[in-house]
Structure formats: C-alpha cells, structure tokens
Amino acid sequence: MTKLFPTTVVGSMPRPAWLLTELKRKNRGEISYEEFSSIADEAVLLAVKYQEDAGIDILTDGEQRRDNFYSFVADKLEGIKLMTVAEVMDYVEDKSRYEQMLRNLDVPAFAIKSPVAVGPIRRKRPIALDELLFLRKHTRHEIKIPLPGPYMLTRASWIDPVSRNAYWDREELAKEYVRLLREEIIQLRDNGASFIQLDEPTLTEIVYGEASRQTFMCAAIFSKIDPKKELNFATELINKTVKGITGVKLGVHVCRGNWSRREESLLKGDYGPLIPYFQEMKVDQLVLEFATQRAGDLSVFRDVSDTRELGLGVVNPRTSEVEREDQIISKVEEAIRYFDPSRIYLNPDCGFGTFAESPVNTATTAYQKLEAMVRAAAKLRTKYGAA
Amino acid sequence: MREVSANREKAEELNVWRARVRWLGGFRGRAYVRDHTFIIDEPADLAGVDTAPNAVEYVLSALGGCLTVGFILNATKNNIRVDNLEVSLEGRIDNILTFLGLSDQGHPGYREITAKLYVSSPADPKTIEEIWRKTVETSPVGNTLARNVNIVPEVSIVE
Numbered sequence: 001m002t003k004l005f006p007t008t009v010v011g012s013m014p015r016p017a018w019l020l021t022e023l024k025r026k027n028r029g030e031i032s033y034e035e036f037s038s039i040a041d042e043a044v045l046l047a048v049k050y051q052e053d054a055g056i057d058i059l060t061d062g063e064q065r066r067d068n069f070y071s072f073v074a075d076k077l078e079g080i081k082l083m084t085v086a087e088v089m090d091y092v093e094d095k096s097r098y099e100q101m102l103r104n105l106d107v108p109a110f111a112i113k114s115p116v117a118v119g120p121i122r123r124k125r126p127i128a129l130d131e132l133l134f135l136r137k138h139t140r141h142e143i144k145i146p147l148p149g150p151y152m153l154t155r156a157s158w159i160d161p162v163s164r165n166a167y168w169d170r171e172e173l174a175k176e177y178v179r180l181l182r183e184e185i186i187q188l189r190d191n192g193a194s195f196i197q198l199d200e201p202t203l204t205e206i207v208y209g210e211a212s213r214q215t216f217m218c219a220a221i222f223s224k225i226d227p228k229k230e231l232n233f234a235t236e237l238i239n240k241t242v243k244g245i246t247g248v249k250l251g252v253h254v255c256r257g258n259w260s261r262r263e264e265s266l267l268k269g270d271y272g273p274l275i276p277y278f279q280e281m282k283v284d285q286l287v288l289e290f291a292t293q294r295a296g297d298l299s300v301f302r303d304v305s306d307t308r309e310l311g312l313g314v315v316n317p318r319t320s321e322v323e324r325e326d327q328i329i330s331k332v333e334e335a336i337r338y339f340d341p342s343r344i345y346l347n348p349d350c351g352f353g354t355f356a357e358s359p360v361n362t363a364t365t366a367y368q369k370l371e372a373m374v375r376a377a378a379k380l381r382t383k384y385g386a387a
Numbered sequence: 388m389r390e391v392s393a394n395r396e397k398a399e400e401l402n403v404w405r406a407r408v409r410w411l412g413g414f415r416g417r418a419y420v421r422d423h424t425f426i427i428d429e430p431a432d433l434a435g436v437d438t439a440p441n442a443v444e445y446v447l448s449a450l451g452g453c454l455t456v457g458f459i460l461n462a463t464k465n466n467i468r469v470d471n472l473e474v475s476l477e478g479r480i481d482n483i484l485t486f487l488g489l490s491d492q493g494h495p496g497y498r499e500i501t502a503k504l505y506v507s508s509p510a511d512p513k514t515i516e517e518i519w520r521k522t523v524e525t526s527p528v529g530n531t532l533a534r535n536v537n538i539v540p541e542v543s544i545v546e
Contacts (some may be wrong), residue, residue, distance in 0.1 A: 086473075106469070108505030110472075111471070111505070
C-alpha cells in the first residue's frame with residue numbers, strides 16, 4: 001500500500017445474534033460446517049460493510065465464520081478435536097492450575113473449549129482460503145487474513161498424553177503446523193491476499209503470565225517452561241513458517257488477552273522482553289496493541305527502531321468510549337519517534353469479538369472506533385505527506 | 388423415587404448414612420462407604436503428603452455434589468432441560484490456627500461457603516434462580532452445614 005498510515009483491523013468484528021444461534025447449532029452437530037458457512041456469508045457482508053463504511057483500507061471478514069481466532073481449526077483439520085477444559089482436566093496432572101484459571105476467569109470448565117491434537121493432523125478443508133475467496137467476490141479493498149500462529153496452535157493443542165497418540169512430542173506436532181500454515185499462506189497469497197497476520201498472543205503469557213493470570217490458550221505446559229527457550233521456539237516456528245515466502249505482507253500480532261472488558265484481568269507489561277525475538281522474526285510487520293496502558297511505552301523500540309513496519313494499536317476494542325482523534329494522533333506521533341511514517345499502519349489493539357460468544361464491544365461502537373481511526377489517519381496524511 | 392414416597396420403611400432406611408475411616412499413618416486416612424473407598428490426606432502446608440483432598444475439601448465437594456444432584460432433581464421435576472451444570476465452591480475457615488492449637492480466637496469450622504452455579508439451559512433466568520434457591524434450601528448437606536448437627540462422641544479402646 002503506497003498511502004501513508006493505512007488503516008486496518010486485527011481481525012474480528014462482533015457477530016450478529018442470529019449467527020451465534022447458528023454457531024451453536026453447528027457446534028451441536030445439527031448443521032454442517034458448509035451449511036453454517038453459507039449462513040455466515042451474510043454476517044461477513046455486514047462486517048465488510050461496517051469496515052468499508054468506516055473507510056478502512058485493508059479489510060478482514062470479521063472472523064464471522066470462526067468461533068474464536070484459533071479453535072476454528074477444528075473445523076478445518078482432521079486430528080483436531082475441540083475438548084472442553086472439563087475433558088482436558090481428566091488428563092492433565094496440574095489440575096489445580098486449571099482450577100485457579102477457571103476461578104480467575106469466572107467461567108465453568110464445560111464452557112471453555114480448546115482444539116486438542118488427538119490424531120495425525122491433515123487438512124480437511126482449507127484453513128482460511130474459503131474466507132478469502134468469498135471476500136474477493138464482495139470487496140475491492142485489499143484483504144488481510146489472520147491465521148493462528150504456529151506457536152499458538154502448538155501450545156494450545158498439545159496435551160500430554162492425548163496428543164502422544166499421533167506425535168511423540170510437541171516439536172513433532174509443531175512441524176506439522178508449520179507445514180500446513182506454509183501451504184495455506186502460499187495459497188492465500190496466490191489467490192490475492194495482500195496481508196497475512198499470524199496471531200501469537202501467548203507470547204506475552206510466556207513473559208508476564210504468572211499462574212493466576214494464565215489462560216486456557218496455553219493448554220498444559222504452564223510453569224514447566226523456560227521463557228527464553230520458549231520464546232526461541234516460538235520465533236523459530238514463525239521463521240520456518242514464513243521462510244522464503246514473498247509477494248505478500250506477513251505480520252505477527254501480539255497482545256495481552258482480549259477475553260474480558262475487565263482490564264485488571266488481562267496481562268500487563270511492556271514489549272521490552274520480546275524485542276530481541278521480534279528482531280529475529282522474518283516478518284514485515286509487528287501488529288501490536290498500544291492503546292491500552294497495559295502494553296507500556298513505545299520507547300521500548302528506542303534502540304531497534306525502524307527495522308519493521310508497525311501495526312500500531314490506537315483504539316482499545318474493550319472500552320465503550322470512542323477515542324478522540326487527537327488521542328489517536330498523539331499515539332501515532334509517539335510512534336513516529338521510532339518508526340518512519342511510511343512504516344506505520346493504524347489498527348485497533350485487537351479484535352472486537354475475539355471469542356464469538358463474548359465480544360468485547362457492540363458493532364456500533366466498533367464501527368465508531370474504526371471511523372475515529374480513519375479520521376485521524378486522514379489528518380496525519382495531510383500533516384506528514386501526500387496520500 | 389415413587390417407591391420411597393410410598394414405602395415408609397424404605398424412606399427411613401434412607402435417613403441413615405454410614406462411613407468408616409481408618410488411619411493409614413501420618414495424616415492420611417481411608418474412608419469406607421458401602422462398596423466404595425477413598426483417601427483423605429492433608430496438603431504439605433498442613434503436614435500431609437497431599438495424595439488426596441483433605442477433610443474440609445471433601446465437605447465442600449460433598450456440598451457441591453449434593454447441590455448438583457438437587458438442581459437436577461428440581462429441574463427434572465419442573466420439566467426443565469439442563470445441558471451443562473457446574474458448581475464452584477469456596478469456603479472460608481473462621482480461624483485455622485484454632486485447629487492447630489495455636490490460637491483461642493474464633494473456631495476452626497467454615498465461617499462462610501460460597502456456591503456458584505454455572506448452568507446451560509433453555510429455561511429463563513428467573514426459573515433457574517428459583518430452582519437454585521429451592522435446591523440450596525432443600526439440600527441435605529446444605530442443611531447439615533447450616534444447622535447445628537448434634538455430633539455424639541463415642542469411644543472404644545481396643546486391646
């Protein structure tokens with residue numbers, strides 16, 4: 001994209017109530033994925049309309065077909081089973097950590113589902129190609145496809161001993177995800193996606209997720225991890241996934257959780273400990289939350305500025321009040337101290353409906369926040385150069 | 388259940404429950420209940436080896452189990468479908484130091500227990516709340532905890 005300060009979204013938009021009803025029917029096995037997906041087409045059109053009307057440059061389909069940003073792979077891959085935390089707890093040793101998390105999140109074990117590797121993983125359907133092909137028919141805008149990252153998928157779906165039926169260790173499972181994601185990225189590129197974003201929100205959990213703050217996205221490894229080793233593993237997986245792929249913008253999105261509007265229940269801490277690993281990641285753009293104060297200061301880029309593009313989070317998806325243009329502009333100007341204006345994209349901190357059943361905002365507020373972002377981008381373009 | 392309501396003797400039988408607990412050494416015990424057994428231990432902080440829940444945790448679990456059964460019983464009686472149900476309990480001991488002989492203040496029993504119901508059901512929230520209220524009100528374990536139960540200490544010294 002040649003214009004300065006392109007605007008985009010991280011991924012999800014709130015789903016209409018009728019879509020959630022259909023999603024439940026699909027999850028109960030009353031309708032097939034194909035039947036559900038054809039109903040979801042209508043919701044995607046709404047999500048596209050909201051983004052286009054707000055003036056967003058690079059659109060997603062609002063993740064309307066997904067129950068959340070990573071569990072949806074259970075519909076796409078053989079060998080993955082959606083298991084409730086209640087089922088997972090029967091297998092894991094550290095049950096008390098799960099119990100602690102359930103209490104922290106105030107949720108029952110039957111309500112949280114995680115995609116668990118229970119057999120050899122094979123592609124049953126494309127992971128996101130169907131989303132792209134539908135979008136291409138209905139918008140002329142550039143398209144971003146968010147994909148769960150290889151580390152996220154590995155971490156979420158490796159449960160010992162269930163996963164050992166097919167993979168001896170999680171490194172073996174990770175190889176499979178790297179292979180599948182590479183194939184998908186190449187297909188998405190060849191079919192016209194302009195931006196592919198790998199979602200790796202659990203990277204902050206490695207650094208800041210003490211037991212009581214962890215989420216179920218981590219599956220079963222918890223405190224047994226060595227943060228440095230884990231971050232190296234994640235970086236290596238991302239690099240293997242994108243190795244040699246050109247012709248499409250590749251990004252990594254990191255945040256601190258987006259399951260609740262209670263800011264105090266989400267992780268807190270700056271990107272400092274992740275900077276060395278960001279430097280190693282062979283991607284074009286880092287899509288990072290910065291509207292929330294929990295993400296710390298942009299000065300963490302002081303010594304490493306301008307080596308990547310920055311997808312700058314300028315609106316908080318979880319708040320009711322819409323950010324003022326001057327707030328957004330001042331956040332961007334803070335980023336301009338460390339990044340050339342040509343390398344800055346504007347986006348919300350995260351999705352507006354990361355988890356289908358518990359969106360963090362209404363469609364109306366999401367739309368107003370996107371509009372505010374677009375207005376601020378227009379003013380910034382006038383100030384910093386031609387559109 | 389019809390049999391129980393029609394047969395007084397049967398109902399009287401169900402008024403009496405029994406358990407035996409045998410000391411296994413340390414702070415561990417094994418409970419024998421009809422054809423079932425389970426271990427009772429203490430966490431390391433209370434000088435146990437943490438191979439099983441401790442007695443007060445069993446009390447919470449017993450209450451949770453009782454409320455689960457009670458909710459399903461009352462929902463069924465009212466022809467209400469329950470898709471999923473979980474009860475999360477937390478109890479606060481008045482003063483654990485009293486149990487350990489390190490304080491005279493308060494008592495070593497639960498001061499308060501919170502029982503939170505998570506339920507998936509097509510019934511309206513008001514009906515669910517009413518059934519939950521009724522469940523707590525008629526819970527045998529709930530009533531045991533909420534009322535003063537008379538504990539009769541007996542002893543037999545075995546040669």
